Amino acid sequence: MNTLKDALKVALAPTAASVAAATPVAALVAREPGTPVGVGALPRPEAGVWETLLAAAGVRLDRGVAVAAWVQRTAGAVRTLEAAGRKHEARALGQARDEFVRRREKKAWEAVKTRFDELGLPEKTYRALKQEGAEVEKVLARLYTRRAEEWPGMAGARLRDILLERG
Numbered sequence: 442m443n444t445l446k447d448a449l450k451v452a453l454a455p456t457a458a459s460v461a462a463a464t465p466v467a468a469l470v471a472r473e474p475g476t477p478v479g480v481g482a483l484p485r486p487e488a489g490v491w492e493t494l495l496a497a498a499g500v501r502l503d504r505g506v507a508v509a510a511w512v513q514r515t516a517g518a519v520r521t522l523e524a525a526g527r528k529h530e531a532r533a534l535g536q537a538r539d540e541f542v543r544r545r546e547k548k549a550w551e552a553v554k555t556r557f558d559e560l561g562l563p564e565k566t567y568r569a570l571k572q573e574g575a576e577v578e579k580v581l582a583r584l585y586t587r588r589a590e591e592w593p594g595m596a597g598a599r600l601r602d603i604l605l606e607r608g
Contacts, residue, residue: 479585480578482552484545486511491537498522498534508545512538549577556584566597570604580604 486492487504491511495502498518502511515538522531550571557567570580583589583604592600 479552479556480549480582483548483578483581484541486541489537489541491515491534491541494530494534494537498530508542512542546577549581553577553581553584556581556589560584560589561593562600563597566600566604569597569601573601573605575605579606 486508492502495511495515495518498521500514500518502514515534519531519535522528522534553570554567557564592603595603
């Protein structure tokens with residue numbers, strides 16, 4: 442019985458030629474990453490004033506850490522600096538954080554507006570989202586999904602609910 446199983450395995454095993462014929466060469470070549478879109482296109486805090494001031498305060502963060510972690514560690518560093526009597530440094534660190542976060546949020550809203558225009562979504566919904574104070578990075582991430590391609594023509598209130606995850 443084992444010899445029959447072995448013979449079948451050998452007979453049915455794919456050969457290198459059959460695998461190469463079934464797999465197109467284009468699939469084997471690594472694709473070059475295009476320009477980042479969505480949240481990936483937003484500015485990162487690395488190699489900026491904020492990172493320099495945070496490092497001077499004795500806080501080191503790995504590359505690629507979420508911006509929320511940067512904000513949280515900065516809040517702790519500001520409290521530590523203030524407790525140590527280094528109020529000027531604490532204020533500079535807090536201002537660097539606030540400026541970066543404000544600039545990132547502005548870029549995110551610009552990206553949301555651009556994506557709304559690309560998809561042909563109503564500007565009124567965009568303004569309503571902005572006025573409500575929606576979390577812009579979550580909205581931006583949702584706009585770069587396959588599902589977002591189906592949204593043109595949808596009612597503004599329903600679209601807003603989807604983007605804000607209400608229903």
